[in-house]
Amino acid sequence: MKIIIVGCGKVGTTLAEQLNKENHDIIVIDKNAGVVNSISERIDVMGVVGNGAVNKVQMEAGIEDTDLLIATTNSDELNMLCCLIAKKAGNCHTIARIRNPEYDSQISYIREELGLSLAINPEMAAAMEISRLLRFPSAIKIDTFAKGKKEILKFIVPEHSVLNDMKVRDVLKRLNCNVLICAIEHNSEVVIPSGDSVIKAGDKISFIASPVESNEFFRQVGIDNTIIKTAMLVGGGKITYYVAKMLENTKIKVKILEQNAQRCNELSELLPKAMVIHGDASDQELLLQEGIGQTDAFASLTGFDEENIMLSLYAASQSKAKLITKINRIAFENVIDSMNLGSIIYPKLITAETILQYVRAMQNSMGSNVETLYKIVADRAEALEFKVVNEPCIVGIPLEKLELKENLLIAYIMRKGRFISPRGKDILEEGDRVIVVTTVTGLNDLKDILR
Incomplete structure (x- = not known):
């Protein structure tokens, strides 16, 4: 398929890389010539320098015979305008990244009026994954199938687990749990296991089960699925806002640490049930004072990967909290995965997954x-x-x-x-x-x- 991507930031670049690997014809548009040239040199895509919301620029990119336009600039309004022009000029499918919480309540109206095929909010998608993890802390990753009736969960096999040295075929027989082990990550190797595959301590295991079955499985293998009662969120950005909003009607008490005083005031008004603390989370005394040693969950959600990594490592040294670490760049994925960072959230990969799912469904003629x-x-x-x-x-x-x-x-x-x-x-x-x-x-x- 021919796909135009407007905006070559983190999400746009990731999409260009992923879709290029799947043999699509990709054209990227961005105002920054240096960024366009860098992407064009690194991966096999065509680049156009200019404003993606201008009809002439879209024409230069070939909008008239394009199948899909994806707008991922930093401006929601610009993304919507790009899609509106593309719909008129090329009558193609359109996807817009819309991040502002103010648009949440009218997203269905916006989609219908602009003819959007999909509206994606990376921060909200990441927050939904985090809220699922807080409700099921034993897992480091959770995704759902069949409208939530089946889940695919990932966890790390503990050192002294009954699973250590057990063959996959023996799991059902010995533990009497109706789960299906579908992937094993051993060091840097990923395998789809056979019945004779052997599970080792330290392996990352992905399995499919219903919520009830997965609870029983964790109990049988000796992993305590402690209910989260308190969560400390560092950073007052959009993801933190969405997570706290989603947890408002649960029994989880949320504490937010943010160093910008104005943002603290905004969050206090938007999230009356959360406790908002003004302070720098890199101050170890502040973290100890605010109860990092006693919190059940700790999520480092600042805009800086290095800070998030250091905060999670410090939290791991001070508590047994469920750790959640937000990472924007994925260049050092293998190194990051080897650290004790708990559940790692890549907002741009979550966005790319959603769009890839739509693209594959779109191109399928059967x-x-x-x-x-x-x-x-x-x-x-x-x-x-x-x-x-x-x-x-x-x-x-x-x-x-x-x-x-x-x-x-x-x-x-x-x-x-x-x-x-x-x-x-x-x-x-x-x-x-x-x-x-x-x-x-x-x-x-x-x-x-x-x-």
């Missing part, structure tokens, strides 16, 4: 659209939910007779509200939904699971 898509491990493993249409090469054929690609697992079949753990004799029927986990990234259609 109808077996990607309903849901999650990156389990950055660019190395994905979990996807497909809807099954009448595809003769797949429907009605026993799974054991399908020539599936390597490193691919059909995790669950959902049929008329019932979940089926697939065996070799099972078949796929039209109307089913299927969860697939694979290290073969870039699947667009259910038939792509075949060799």
Whole structure:
């Protein structure tokens, strides 16, 4: 597909990289010639220098035969205008990044009036992930399938866990837990496990289960899923605001540390149930005074990666709190993942996942659209939910007779509200939904699971 991306900031650049890997024809637009040239030299994309909201600039980028325009500049209003012009000039699909909390209540109206295909708020998406983690602190990552009926959770196997040295095939039999282990990260290696794969302490395990089943599984493997009662959030930005807002009707008491006095006053008015503290979180005495040693959860959400990393490492040394660390840059992902930073939140990757999901569904002409898509491990493993249409090469054929690609697992079949753990004799029927986990990234259609 031909895709125009307006705005080459963190989100725009990440999208250009991800979509380029999936063999789309990418054109980037930005006012900064240096940024455009840098991206064009680094990845195989065409660049146009100019204001993406100007019809002439969009014409130069080829809007008339474009399939999708994605506007990710720092201005919500500019993004909306870009999409409006693109809709008129090219009648293409449009996606706008809209971040201002003031627009939240009217986002449906904005989408309808401007003809937007998708409106994405990176900070709100990140906050939703954080709020899920605070409700289920044993996991370091949680995503949902089948409208929340199944979850994919990631956790680190503790040193003395019963799982250490256990084969995957023995998990159900020995623990009597109906969970499906679908990915194992051992050091820098990511594998889709077979029954003979062995789990080791320190491995990051991803598994699929219902919320009730996952609770029982954590209990059986000796991981305490302590209920979070207090949360300390450092940084008073948009993510912190959204997290505190989402937790207002829960029993979690929220404390926010922010060094800008004016922002503290704003947050105090917007979040009457939260305690807002004016102070510099890099001051260790302040953190100790405000109870870092006793808090159940600690989230470092400032705008600086280095500060977030240092704050989380300090919190880990002072408490047993559930740690959440926001990271904007992903250049040193392997190094960051090796640190004790708890759950790492990459807002721009969350945004990219959402848009990639939409793009894959859009380009699919066969109808077996990607309903849901999650990156389990950055660019190395994905979990996807497909809807099954009448595809003769797949429907009605026993799974054991399908020539599936390597490193691919059909995790669950959902049929008329019932979940089926697939065996070799099972078949796929039209109307089913299927969860697939694979290290073969870039699947667009259910038939792509075949060799």
